[in-house]
Amino acid sequence: MSYSDPKVVAQSFLDMCTDGQRPEAAEKYATDESMSQIEVLIRQMVMNDIPLKNQYCKYFVESCALDTTHQIANCLFRKVCEDGKNNSKGMLILKIINEKWLVEYIYKRDKYL
Numbered sequence: 116m117s118y119s120d121p122k123v124v125a126q127s128f129l130d131m132c133t134d135g136q137r138p139e140a141a142e143k144y145a146t147d148e149s150m151s152q153i154e155v156l157i158r159q160m161v162m163n164d165i166p167l168k169n170q171y172c173k174y175f176v177e178s179c180a181l182d183t184t185h186q187i188a189n190c191l192f193r194k195v196c197e198d199g200k201n202n203s204k205g206m207l208i209l210k211i212i213n214e215k216w217l218v219e220y221i222y223k224r225d226k227y228l
Contacts, residue, residue: 118215121188122179125207135168145218172196
């Protein structure tokens with residue numbers, strides 16, 4: 116897995132989250148600062164009996180735009196569900212740390228990634 120392309124990192128992170136592997140995704144693709152955000156997300160899902168593995172929806176990274184320093188990327192993604200309900204958009208902010216693109220912040224319209 117190459118960490119040199121923010122779009123590839125963002126998609127890999129989302130794929131692992133959809134597959135119920137949020138802690139593993141965070142460990143592999145996220146900054147230390149975003150770990151607490153993902154831990155809160157998992158606790159909310161467990162408290163509300165929401166399955167950690169999403170069998171009906173997929174996330175697709177549509178684009179990533181670099182800032183002027185080329186150190187931060189804003190990656191827009193779309194959630195697409197089989198039933199056409201609960202479709203939404205979100206954004207991941209990635210930044211370069213030690214020459215690797217890593218997820219720093221998750222913004223989404225629905226509560227559960």
